[in-house]
Amino acid sequence: RKEVEQDPGPFNVPEGATVAFNCTYSNSASQSFFWYRQDCRKEPKLLMSVYSSGNEDGRFTAQLNRASQYISLLIRDSKLSDSATYLCVVNPAYSSYKLIFGSGTRLLVRP
Amino acid sequence: GAGVSQSPSNKVTEKGKDVELRCDPISGHTALYWYRQSLGQGLEFLIYFQGNSAPDKSGLPSDRFSAERTGGSVSTLTIQRTQQEDSAVYLCASSLGSGSYEQYFGPGTRLTVT
Numbered sequence: 001r002k003e004v005e006q007d008p009g010p011f012n013v014p015e016g017a018t019v020a021f022n023c024t025y026s027n028s029a030s031q032s033f034f035w036y037r038q039d040c041r042k043e044p045k046l047l048m049s050v051y052s053s054g055n056e057d058g059r060f061t062a063q064l065n066r067a068s069q070y071i072s073l074l075i076r077d078s079k080l081s082d083s084a085t086y087l088c089v090v091n092p093a094y095s096s097y098k099l100i101f102g103s104g105t106r107l108l109v110r111p
Numbered sequence: 112g113a114g115v116s117q118s119p120s121n122k123v124t125e126k127g128k129d130v131e132l133r134c135d136p137i138s139g140h141t142a143l144y145w146y147r148q149s150l151g152q153g154l155e156f157l158i159y160f161q162g163n164s165a166p167d168k169s170g171l172p173s174d175r176f177s178a179e180r181t182g183g184s185v186s187t188l189t190i191q192r193t194q195q196e197d198s199a200v201y202l203c204a205s206s207l208g209s210g211s212y213e214q215y216f217g218p219g220t221r222l223t224v225t
Contacts, residue, residue, distance in 0.1 A: 008151075043202060043217060044154070044216050046214070087154075097159055098159070098167075099144075101146075101153040103152055104153065
């Protein structure tokens with residue numbers, strides 16, 4: 001079983017739609033969680049950290065469910081520019097410095 | 112300010128040749144990571160440097176891979192006797208610290224072994 005699992009998609013949605021991605025992780029003692037965004041043939045960039053209480057940044061909302069070991073990302077009012085691959089990233093309990101990256105969920109926002 | 116830079120951006124090499132990939136981290140960042148990303152795959156951890164501590168080389172896939180970081184700054188990843196399965200994008204990242212600190216990625220080196 002992979003340490004971090006994501007639905008690869010693609011999720012194909014119209015502009016203005018709300019879309020949500022989930023990601024599951026296997027190590028229940030994992031400490032830190034993130035969503036990174038990766039545009040086609042570009043490097044990953046941090047989108048947002050995921051806090052236990054959940055957090056919101058504009059149109060983006062991230063949630064953590066420790067009991068079920070998943071994190072989610074909700075994007076409201078999708079824009080064409082949101083088209084990218086979204087990487088779920090976990091800092092596992094067995095390492096203070098490693099980040100485990102999921103394979104990513106691809107989002108396509110159409111006009 | 113300047114971000115993480117990597118060179119070359121693209122490298123095509125023949126099977127069996129050695130290659131060197133370079134990473135210039137953000138100034139002041141003590142942590143440096145190398146990852147490999149194959150087509151359609153997630154990032155695979157290769158090696159981690161933190162200050163003057165011994166690096167974590169646990170992700171290096173074989174003894175053909177080695178890396179060093181000189182003076183706590185620039186890093187080079189060397190692949191000896193390249194194989195076709197080494198073809199991938201090699202990404203370098205740096206951060207102020209480790210774990211919960213944001214990692215800033217360079218643009219990567221796309222390696223193709225023919």
